[in-house]
Amino acid sequence: GNSVTQMEGPVTLSEEAFLTINCTYTATGYPSLFWYVQYPGEGLQLLLKATKADDKGSNKGFEATYRKETTSFHLEKGSVQVSDSAVYFCALILTGGGNKLTFGTGTQLKVEL
Amino acid sequence: NAGVMQNPRHLVRRRGQEARLRCSPMKGHSHVYWYRQLPEEGLKFMVYLQKENIIDESGMPKERFSAEFPKEGPSILRIQQVVRGDSAAYFCASSPAVTQGRTEAFFGQGTRLTVV
Numbered sequence: 001g002n003s004v005t006q007m008e009g010p011v012t013l014s015e016e017a018f019l020t021i022n023c024t025y026t027a028t029g030y031p032s033l034f035w036y037v038q039y040p041g042e043g044l045q046l047l048l049k050a051t052k053a054d055d056k057g058s059n060k061g062f063e064a065t066y067r068k069e070t071t072s073f074h075l076e077k078g079s080v081q082v083s084d085s086a087v088y089f090c091a092l093i094l095t096g097g098g099n100k101l102t103f104g105t106g107t108q109l110k111v112e113l
Numbered sequence: 114n115a116g117v118m119q120n121p122r123h124l125v126r127r128r129g130q131e132a133r134l135r136c137s138p139m140k141g142h143s144h145v146y147w148y149r150q151l152p153e154e155g156l157k158f159m160v161y162l163q164k165e166n167i168i169d170e171s172g173m174p175k176e177r178f179s180a181e182f183p184k185e186g187p188s189i190l191r192i193q194q195v196v197r198g199d200s201a202a203y204f205c206a207s208s209p210a211v212t213q214g215r216t217e218a219f220f221g222q223g224t225r226l227t228v229v
Contacts, residue, residue, distance in 0.1 A: 004155075036220075043117070043204055043220035044156070089155060099144065099208050099218050100169060103155040 002027045004090050006104035013080055013111050021075040021107045023064075023090035031092035033057075033066050033073040034101070038087045047075075047088070080111045115139070117207050117221035118187075125227045126195045134190040134224045138207030145188045146218060147180060150202040162188060195228045202226075 007022040025031065032051040036044040048057030053068035062077045073090060090104040118137040126132050138145050143164055148156040149172075161169040162182035173180065177195075182188040192199055202225045206218040 041222070043119075043222040044206075045220070046217050049217075099146065100158050100161055101146075101148075101156070101206075101218065102158070103148075105153075105155040 002031070002092065002094060002102050004092055004102055004104035006088075006090050006107050009087075009106070009108035011107060011109050013109070015082055015111055015113055016079045017111075019075070019077040019080045019084075019109070021088055021090075021109070023073045023075065023104060025071050025073065025090075025092050027071075027092055027094060029094045031094050033064070034091045034093070035062070035064055035073070035075050036089040036091060036103075038089065038106070040086070044089065080109070082111045082113060085109055085111045117142075117205055117219050119203075119205050119221035119224050121224060122222065123225050123227070125229060127229055128196060129194050132192040132195050132199070132226055132228075134192075134203050134205075134226070135187045136190070136205030136207075136221060137187040138205075139209075139219055142207035142209050142219075144208045144218075145182050146206045146208075147188075147190050148204045148206065150204060150223070152201070156204060159190075192226075195226075197228050200226055200228045 035047040048059040050057040050066035091101045147159040158172040208218045
């Protein structure tokens with residue numbers, strides 16, 4: 001079946017530190033890959049996406065590259081801020097699977113001053 | 114331009130009661146998805162609907178759960194005879210069309226159901 005595996009949290013960083021949240025996937029076809037962010041008490045917001053191998057999604061200083069050879073889509077940011085504290089979800093959609101998202105379990109990020 | 118609206122935000126039900134969760138998609142969106150987030154878990158797909166049609170209900174429990182998206186009005190997720198294990202956050206998402214995963218789905222703020 002299709003699945004997404006994320007590193008467990010919480011991840012606690014100091015402001016301006018480098019962030020990596022690992023995400024790997026298993027899929028029967030060729031998925032599109034996404035990172036969503038959930039701030040406390042809110043719904044999910046799309047952070048970035050990549051629809052084919054070697055694509056790089058980027059937004060608000062976050063980046064992730066679709067690596068087909070390692071089936072990975074790791075999220076990175078060079079310098080985190082306190083306002084980045086949230087839960088981050090990696091997700092995939094299979095081509096031909098409608099818009100049905102398969103999510104990882106989420107990684108909570110806490111950024112401290 | 115209002116986003117996806119879910120209500121209520123919080124819902125408390127006693128065991129055996131019915132829960133009705135409502136979702137109004139963004140203006141112009143005709144596709145609605147329901148997801149459930151259990152404590153300490155990610156979101157799990159439940160059902161995908163278009164106006165008056167259920168397209169994919171592969172994630173719906175076989176009993177007690179139903180969903181609809183009528184021609185007029187919001188989408189409704191209905192849970193009959195709730196049990197404690199139904200306690201979760203239920204999220205609705207909508208999209209204007211489906212284009213092989215390239216169409217962004219917009220999420221509501223969720224309904225947090227607590228069964229006591």
